Amino acid sequence: xxxxxxxxxxxxxxxxxxxxxxxxxxxxxxxxxxxxxxxxxxxxxxxxxxxxxxxxxxxxxxxxxxxxxxxxxxxxxxxxxxxxxxxxxxxxxxxxxxxxxxxxxxxxxxxxxxxxxxxxxxxxxxxxxxxxxxxxxxxxxxxxxxxxxxxxxxxxxxxxxxxxxxxxxxxxxxxxxxxxxxxxxxxxxxxxxxxxxxxxxxxxxxxxxxxxxxxxxxxxxxxxxxxxxxxxxxxxxxxxxxxxxxxxxxxxxxxxxxxxxxxxxxxxxxxxxxxxxxxxxxxxxxxxxxxxxxxxxxxxxxxxxxxxx
Amino acid sequence: xxxxxxxxxxxxxxxxxxxxxxxxxxxxxxxxxxxxxxxxxxxxxxxxxxxxxxxxxxxxxxxxxxxxxxxxxxxxxxxxxxxxxxxxxxxxxxxxxxxxxxxxxxxxxxxxxxxxxxxxxxxxxxxxxxxxxxxxxxxxxxxxxxxxxxxxxxxxxxxxxxxxxxxxxxxxxxxxxxxxxxxxxxxxxxxxxxxxxxxxxxxxxxxxxxxxxxxxxxxxxxxxxxxxxxxxxxxxxxxxxxxxxxxxxxxxxxxxxxxxxxxxxxxxxxxxxxxxxxxxxxxx
Numbered sequence: 001x002x003x004x005x006x007x008x009x010x011x012x013x014x015x016x017x018x019x020x021x022x023x024x025x026x027x028x029x030x031x032x033x034x035x036x037x038x039x040x041x042x043x044x045x046x047x048x049x050x051x052x053x054x055x056x057x058x059x060x061x062x063x064x065x066x067x068x069x070x071x072x073x074x075x076x077x078x079x080x081x082x083x084x085x086x087x088x089x090x091x092x093x094x095x096x097x098x099x100x101x102x103x104x105x106x107x108x109x110x111x112x113x114x115x116x117x118x119x120x121x122x123x124x125x126x127x128x129x130x131x132x133x134x135x136x137x138x139x140x141x142x143x144x145x146x147x148x149x150x151x152x153x154x155x156x157x158x159x160x161x162x163x164x165x166x167x168x169x170x171x172x173x174x175x176x177x178x179x180x181x182x183x184x185x186x187x188x189x190x191x192x193x194x195x196x197x198x199x200x201x202x203x204x205x206x207x208x209x210x211x212x213x214x215x216x217x218x219x220x221x222x223x224x225x226x227x228x229x230x231x232x233x234x235x236x237x238x239x240x241x242x243x244x245x246x247x248x249x250x251x252x253x254x255x256x257x258x259x260x261x262x263x264x265x266x267x268x269x270x271x272x273x274x275x276x277x278x279x280x281x282x283x284x285x286x287x288x289x290x291x292x293x294x295x296x297x298x299x300x301x302x303x304x305x306x307x308x309x
Numbered sequence: 310x311x312x313x314x315x316x317x318x319x320x321x322x323x324x325x326x327x328x329x330x331x332x333x334x335x336x337x338x339x340x341x342x343x344x345x346x347x348x349x350x351x352x353x354x355x356x357x358x359x360x361x362x363x364x365x366x367x368x369x370x371x372x373x374x375x376x377x378x379x380x381x382x383x384x385x386x387x388x389x390x391x392x393x394x395x396x397x398x399x400x401x402x403x404x405x406x407x408x409x410x411x412x413x414x415x416x417x418x419x420x421x422x423x424x425x426x427x428x429x430x431x432x433x434x435x436x437x438x439x440x441x442x443x444x445x446x447x448x449x450x451x452x453x454x455x456x457x458x459x460x461x462x463x464x465x466x467x468x469x470x471x472x473x474x475x476x477x478x479x480x481x482x483x484x485x486x487x488x489x490x491x492x493x494x495x496x497x498x499x500x501x502x503x504x505x506x507x508x509x510x511x512x513x514x515x516x517x518x519x520x521x522x523x524x525x526x527x528x529x530x531x532x533x534x535x536x537x538x539x540x541x542x543x544x545x546x547x548x549x550x551x552x553x554x555x556x557x558x559x560x561x562x563x564x565x566x567x568x569x570x571x572x573x574x575x576x577x578x579x580x581x582x583x584x585x586x587x588x589x590x591x592x593x
Contacts, residue, residue: 046467103469134473138385138440142469179338188477212468215475240443269492271434271558273389279404290467294385298475301387301436301554305508 021039025265027073030089031242031289034196036062036173039236040073040082044209044286047074049148054078055223056105059200060086061193063170066095070191070200072109073236075147079112089295094293096168098177099158100202101185102132103214104139104292111156122158123168125179127187129157147193162175162189180204180227184212184238192230199232210281210291211251213298218306221255224248249283257282262299263306272300314456324424345454345462348444352412360408360418361456366448370457371395374431374449375405378461385466386473387552388439392447398424398562404431406450411550413443415513419550429500434558437550438472441465474553480510487584489572495563495588504520504558505533507574507582512548512567530555532575538568563588 021159030038039059047053053075060069060082067086072079086094096115099122100106114122131157132139140152166177176192184203191200204211204220204227213220228248236242259278265275277298281288326346348368357366367373377391394404409420414437421501439445446460474480483507483509492502507530514527529549542561561570570586 105469122344130477131473134477135469135471138471138473139469182476182479186478213475214469216479271389272387272436273391274379276383276389294466294468294470297387297389298386301552302475304506305488305554307485 024138027052027078028085028088029042030059030085032089033234033236033242034193034198037193038062038199039242040085040202041241042073042105042239044239044288047143047146050144053105053108053143053147054081056083056238057236057240058106060089060094061170061173061175061191061198062090062092063173065169065171066093068098068168068170068175068191069094069113070094070098071106071202073099073112074105076106076109076112076153078296079109083111093119095119095170096121097158098122098175098189098191098200098210099128099201100190100200100204101125101188102128102135102157103185103203104143104155106134106202106238107155108139108153110158111154113197114156114250121160121168122156123160123162123166124158125187125189126161126163126275127179128161128189131158131185133161138270142183143251180223181219183223186295188215190227190230192232197231197233199222199227199230199235201227201235201237203238205235205248207237207239207243207247208286209239210285210287211254211295212240213255213295213302214289217255217259217292217295217299219304221252221259222296224252251284254282254285258299259303262296262303263299266304266306272297275300315376316492318514325380325429344442344464346511348411348462352443353444354413354418356410356417360591361448364456366456366458368458368460370449370459373451373457374407374447374459375389376445376447376459376461378436378445378463381440381464382466385440385470386438386475387430387436388463389434389436391447392431392449393420394449396424396451397430400426403428403452404449405452407431407433407436408446408448409433409435410446410448411437411443411445412556413441414439414550416511416548416550418548420545420547423541423544424539425542427540428560429539429562432558432560433543433545434556435554436552438552439463440472445484474510479508480508480553483508485580485582485589487572487574487582489584489586491586492558497563497565500560501563502558502560503535503554503570503586505535505572505574505584507533507555509552509554509576510555511549511555528577530574530576532573533557534573535559535561536571537574538564558582 030040033039042054042056047055058071144152166174180188261279279296281292358418375393382388404428407422488506495501511529536546565588572584574582
């Protein structure tokens with residue numbers, strides 16, 4: 001039960017010390033973290049009925065011609081809240097929604113944001129459609145159960161895909177999109193606004209919320225240096241408050257600590273289930289009770305192949 | 310922000326953790342068993358009829374066979390399962406077949422294993438996919454023709470965990486690599502643990518590409534056979550209920566600490582992967 005105690009302590013610490021003011025807990029509340037860059041910090045929690053799927057970060061960037069939305073939250077309600085939040089800031093149209101990866105807490109709001117206007121583009125990694133296709137039934141059933149919906153929500157998949165780098169012009173402001181090798185997932189994409197040196201990292205960065213491995217642990221660690229090297233002075237994580245350049249350190253410690261512990265277990269020929277029961281979560285992270293044992297499982301089934309090639 | 314983290318430690322006193330976990334699971338037993346439904350599911354009735362017709366099955370046969378499964382599937386794509394015989398395989402009495410059954414999976418017969426006295430112990434560990442709350446069962450057929458069942462209820466994963474593989478391109482790129490090794494020092498006449506790992510995406514073929522509206526074709530491991538000294542000691546018919554990169558831990562009876570273990574893996578496209586383990590070379 002110590003784990004639960006830690007999680008609550010951690011959430012309390014976050015709420016007290018960070019940007020999680022009462023105002024920003026509102027499902028449509030945004031902070032202008034840099035000129036024309038608006039960010040909503042979702043709750044650090046699993047999606048469920050009471051939070052309406054508002055459990056991840058999203059934001060939007062306003063150019064001279066139009067607005068790009070980055071991630072869409074975990075329900076059609078969050079998607080609607082995003083459009084309303086844009087309306088409160090500008091009359092310019094939303095011309096793009098960029099999805100950092102296909103997990104439902106970032107993707108499900110797209111159904112409300114999409115089709116809002118002719119010329120609207122929804123953009124993601126070229127590997128997102130296959131990844132989401134393999135999980136559609138699971139995600140729909142999960143969302144229905146967690147959010148207490150009458151029917152399983154439709155999942156809209158972005159129609160435009162990026163492989164490598166791409167630029168979107170919002171009028172006087174260009175966003176740089178970039179896909180990554182397998183890390184948090186096999187289809188991570190980041191959005192960088194060079195004019196304000198703001199990076200939307202998606203779930204390549206977790207702050208406070210236990211990092212979740214649904215891709216490749218070694219790849220994630222290997223690419224963290226390149227992510228930090230993009231030159232961002234401000235990074236919007238997929239979960240948790242906006243951070244400066246030092247905000248990657250805690251996640252790197254979690255991931256490298258996990259990697260080292262799992263490698264030791266493999267050297268000792270410890271079977272998977274015993275490794276899961278033995279490798280404890282470090283203190284300071286929220287939701288370890290949901291994600292840490294799963295991370296050990298993922299790390300183990302990845303690293304047991306490490307010396308093969 | 311600063312969150313303070315401690316490096317993860319692999320505690321030597323893992324036992325203490327295990328006991329603590331066990332205790333914490335025991336305390337709220339009343340609440341937990343409340344969400345454990347009846348094992349007499351519709352799916353089980355169908356499987357039972359299909360595989361065993363009217364043959365009697367001893368339920369809760371803990372004196373013959375047990376099943377190890379986690380309380381919750383932490384990762385829906387990789388759920389460790391152990392089938393454990395209560396006694397060694399002897400020519401006089403042994404388990405000749407074991408079925409691993411998952412009531413709520415799209416294909417509930419996850420695996421069937423054929424074993425011999427030379428298997429040494431009828432213990433198999435493997436990993437399966439599992440997305441719903443479900444009963445997981447083992448049915449063992451002993452050499453006298455009797456059937457014995459053990460079962461465990463497993464809760465679905467939290468988070469956005471899904472049964473699909475995590476890196477589809479990587480899985481395909483490494484397709485067919487086999488890791489085959491001993492987990493213990495082989496001793497004559499003593500059951501010795503070995504492990505076979507097959508790098509394979511193990512696709513179910515039930516996934517639709519949202520853009521093309523085409524189904525991804527199924528491609529999975531369907532048969533694994535291990536022989537020792539030319540005699541088959543374990544053969545398994547499996548399907549995509551097995552996790553990506555199918556993994557089996559099993560026993561065999563070495564003689565003189567020598568001889569060859571050979572493994573043959575066949576997938577749904579009839580691709581064959583083989584691997585050989587020479588015992589005299591592994592002993593040191």
